[in-house]
Amino acid sequence: MAKVRIVHTTEYTYRNPVGLLRHKLMIRPDESHDLRLHGATLKVEPAPSDIYWKHDVFDNSICFLHWPEALRTRRLGIVSELDLTHHPEGPPLPIYSLDSAAEQFPYAYAAHELPDLARFTELQMPDSDRKIEAWARRVVSSVDSKETLRVLDAMTHVIKEEFRYVARHEEGTQTAAETLALGSGTCRDFAVLMMEALRCFGLATRFVTGYLYDSISGSVRGGGSTHAWCSVYLPGAGWVEYDPTNGLIAGENLIRVGVTREAEQAVPISGGFVGNADDPTALHVDVSVHAVPRHGGGATLISH
Known part of the structure; x- marks a missing residue:
């Protein structure tokens, strides 16, 4: 068992101001017997006019972001923060009993x-x-x-x-x-x-x-x-x-x-923009995962 904190940062930058089309996010886990979600926050700049949470055909939790048609920006920043407890099932031998x-x-x-x-x-x-x-x-x-x-x-x-x-x-x-x-x-x-x-x-x-x-x-x-x-x-x-x-x-x-x-x-973040094909100048993705075993011991930080 481990307490885990995840910060997933994505930043798009553009040469000229662009419009933002609908974006789809697959970044939030659903609770299950092996995962307990304590907190989830989503920060987006510029702020969307609408945010919708749905389940897709596979029952994954997904989010749709919408912006006003008139909006123009040189930057899109998306930061997802998750706090959860993970109960990994561990190696299947001899835990599982197959038919x-x-x-x-x-x-x-x-x-x-x-x-x-x-x-x-x-x-x-x-x-x-x-x-x-x-x-x-x-x-x-x-x-x-x-x-x-x-x-x-x-x-x-x-x-x-x-x-x-x-x-x-x-x-x-x-x-x-x-x-x-x-x-x-x-x-x-x-x-x-x-x-x-x-x-x-x-x-x-x-x-x-x-x-x-x-x-x-x-x-x-x-x-x-x-x-x-x-x-x-x-x-x-x-x-x-x-x-x-x-x-x-x-x-x-x-x-x-x-x-x-x-x-x-299974694309974590997808979407489009209104502008020229050469407007995108950079895409920066950073994921930091800080895990602390609940039974004690050290912590490991994995980051980009």
Whole structure:
């Protein structure tokens, strides 16, 4: 258990005054059995004329910002502050009890669950050369035990060990094939690679966006910005989270904010402006996460 304070700052600057179109924010987690939200504040400059909170098709908490049409500005600043308590579930061995039919990898979903999981089992991108499938089968074959939990644990750590983490500030996510060819990527790229690899075997996976903290080693990768990982549906255990960037399992040190079917559906802040294409001059994003274990011990600050 840890007390966590998150400050997520985003600043856009423009060469000339621009108008602001509707912006969509996915920055606030919903409370659950593993997360208690004590406080959430949102500061926006210039101040919007309207702020709407809704739930999207995946039931994520999202916010829409609107400004008057006549408004013009050279700067947009968005600061989100969260205070919460995190109860990570920890590694799934031996906590989770899988349905017997899912104990060995790969497994099939029951008929009553498949209609709700079907879209999450579909590959996001074509793999005509089946390179992703070949890589996934190599990883699975290298695991002595074909117990499902051990296979998933192995794939999580293989991605961490075989691929080089490279911070990338441009928008978008690499395809799984691009990550495989380059041998490097960001947390978003690694999450997509693991999702696609498991979908080759018919497993249901989701993309997860949120925040990362480390109250133990201070050596996690992906701090200083929003983080991304994936979750896998395991019959009997439900959705279990895996972070292949850091080899973390079952939500350990991960603050879940949103879950989607594809990476492109999980953008923390998106929106447009009215102006010239060359008006944007800079985008600055800073995320600081301050975590203090409730049982005592030191605190770790992860910031950009």
